[in-house]
Amino acid sequence: MRLKTIVLAAALAMLGMGQAVLADGMIVPVRPGAPIRGDWSVKYHHVKITVRDQVASVHIDQAFENHGRRDMEVEYLFPIPPGAAIDSMTMLVDGKELPGKMLEAKEARRIYESIVRKKKDPALLEYMGYGLYRTRAFPLQRGRPASVVVTYTTVCRKDYDLVEVFYPLNTEKYSAKKVKDVKVTVDIKAKADITAVYSPTHDLEVKRKDPRRVLVTYHVKDALPDTDFQVYYKAADEKIGATVLSHRPKGKDDGYFLVLVSPNPKLGAAHVASKDLVIVLDHSGSMAQHEKMSQAKEALRQVLGSMGEEDRFNVVPFCDSVDKIFPALVDANKKNIAEAVDVLDRLNPSGGTNISEAIDTAMGLFEEGDRPGYILFLTDGIPTVGERDEAAIIKASKKANVHKVRLFALGVGYDVNVRLVDKLVLANRGASDFVKPKEPLEIKVSNLYNKIKSPVMTDVAVGFGGIRTTMTYPRELPDLFDGDQIIMVGRYAKGGRTKLTVSGRLGGRKQTFGYKSVLVGHSETNRNKFVERLWAVRRIGFLLDEIQLNGKTKEVVDEVVKLSKTYGIMTPYTSFLADETVALHAKAGLRRRGGRAADRLANTVSG
Structure with missing residues (x-):
């Protein structure tokens, strides 16, 4: 299917450092009474942002689709925040320029209000106070997607030493269907070393090209973004x-x-601290399923092979009995690693699962000193031998951890005691992850080990x-x-x-x-x-961890519910319900209903 091509080019310069960049463009049907939402959707939305010394060049590529029963006349609206100055803007439809008009905020407000009255849809009220670039009407043909390309340049806002890269994705909420492909790529290059890179809004993939250049990517499929995209970074020559x-x-x-x-x-490497690592490997009988044991061996070979020459290590294999390959921690040299790999290769799955003694044995290998200590714990089951009570196992691990070791755990398969694994890492200042049956184990082990591979401070x-x-x-x-x-x-x-x-x-x-x-x-x-909301998320997480470790109390649950209602955060003690009387885009209505649902659930919780 051939794409009808619309090209929109804009050169923009932000006058106010405290202002957001331009809002994302949208289309609005011209026919009176036709709703803003309903008959059109965004097929894909690709954004490339190149930041050089705080100046961002933005390239947007979108495709709009008409799902109605006939062709429709639409106009393209480009809301412009206060303080933004536009040097030039043109729009091409099938190679021919489509005239547009730049409107100041006062005239734009009249047009926004007029559209709201005609459509009986408050969607555009959020842009009151904005300026507007508005094109002449053009046809959006049924079954023939139209591609819109927008380019502009802006200056990123700086808050003290943090630079903010902002791109508004929230207009996609007007799309009648989920967007098949959404991708935002940010290429940042600075004059100083880039240290912090953080997004409060989206999960990102961050790749460092060199100390002064990073590539940040957000990519989802079949989604309906309704949150603006933000990335903060700091560039400073600091250790x-x-x-x-x-x-x-x-x-x-x-x-x-x-x-x-x-x-x-x-x-x-000169500033990476030498570490002590103890690998605790479950080789009970259940590890024979789905090639878990062979995958675990291969993953641990990679872990041992990537250790630093100044590191020390040991391996504690366990089933119903617990062993250690070396009597104490040993240097991570080729000879010791080869000996450990040889022992791992000869391990066979058998017997039960003695988790408590395995953790206690591992803790006992660490020594007093300045080296950071870490345990990498792999298990696929529940304790069946030795101490089996969860609370007693947690208490024993904390008592044995006299050297403040951090425990990182990987649970394998559906039979693993998730609650016990999570409690172990919470009590011992680590992190956990889980792998499904037949899911590649090597990747998960590698990702977990990379968290502790190179301690700097x-x-x-x-x-x-x-x-x-x-x-x-x-x-x-x-x-x-x-x-x-x-x-x-x-x-x-x-x-x-x-x-x-x-x-x-x-x-x-x-x-x-x-x-x-x-x-x-x-x-x-x-x-x-x-x-503020991020603090509330972390506070709720802390309270839920407390419930998991120490049991549920009415006071703690009440606070979880209160924070959940205030900030609209889902928890095991709250639910948010949308029905036909509240539109999914009406966040205030959803929050009110969520609050009432939270009240009802809170009343069912006893101390």
Whole structure:
């Protein structure tokens, strides 16, 4: 099917640093009474953003489809935020220029209101106060998708030392169907080393081309995006990069902050701390299924082969009995790794599952010292031998962990005791992941090991000088690894200028880094409002972890429900219901109904 081609080119320069870039374009049917939504959809939406020293060049490629029973006349609307200046804009339809008109905010408001009245659809009310680029009407033929290409240039907003790349995806919510392919690619190149890269809105793939260039990608299929795209980055020649964003709503006592801590990508192997690693491998009888044992062996060969020469390791294979390949931790040299691999190759699945003794044995291998210690725990079952009570196993692991070892676990298959695995990593400051039957085990093991492969700074602590902070999450900060970052949120009572400090062991010695920072006294805009919601997400996560570790109490559940209702966050104790009386795009209505549902559920919870 041939695409009818529409090309729209714009050169834009943002006058105000605090303004968002242009809103995404949309089409509106011309016929009176025809709703904005219903008869058209977006087939695909591809965006390429190139950022060079804070200047962003944006290239948008969309295709619109007509699902009605006949051709329709449409016009293309391009909302323009206050403060944006347009040097030139043209639109081509099948190679011929389609005239358009630039309208100031006052005239644009009249047109927005007119469309709302004619369509009886409030969709455009959110753009009141915006300017508008409006094209002459053109036909959108049934069964013949039309491609729209838009290009523009803008200056990215900078908030102290963080640069924001913003792209509005939320107009896609007007599409009658899910968008088959949505992809946003951001190519960032700066004059200084890029340390922090963070999105509060979307899960991203981040690839570093070199210390001063990163490629960020968001890609989903069959989705209906309704959240604007945001990426923050910091460029500074620092060993450890750190920055803070804050938000203090009017009428609230406390403010909310977000801290990002990242190592400079130039630090390299010279600053990676030598670590101690103990691999705990379940080879009980159930590991014979779906080639789990052979996959685990191959994955662990890769882990052992990628260890640093200054690292130390041991392997604890277990079934109903528990062994250790070496009497103590040994150097990760070729001879010891070859011996460990030989033992792994000769392991066969058999017997039961003695989890408690295996963890206790692994903990006992670590020694007092400055090296960070990690356990990589692989299991596919539930405890069937030795201590079987979950609470007793958790308590014993915490008691044995005298050297503050971090435990990372991979649960394999559907029979694994997920609750026990999660509790073990929560109690021992680690992380967990799970792999389904027949899912490649090597990738999951590799991803988990990469979290702990290259520790740069250990025993990390963050402070704000004399400003008191409360309810910070995570409660205990993880180690900082090469290519990773620490995200910390919390609340503060009094804003002002302060010195953000990050301390820890770097390069074998205790070091502290300081950064000039500001925690706002009150926020003039909602630009950083996401910080407050992110804090609520982390607070709920902490409370749910407490419930999982220590059991349910009415006070804790009540707070989970309250936060869920306030911020619209799904939890096991709340549900959000949409029915035919509330449109899915009507977020306020959904939140009200969600709040009432949460009240009903809360009343069913006892202490």
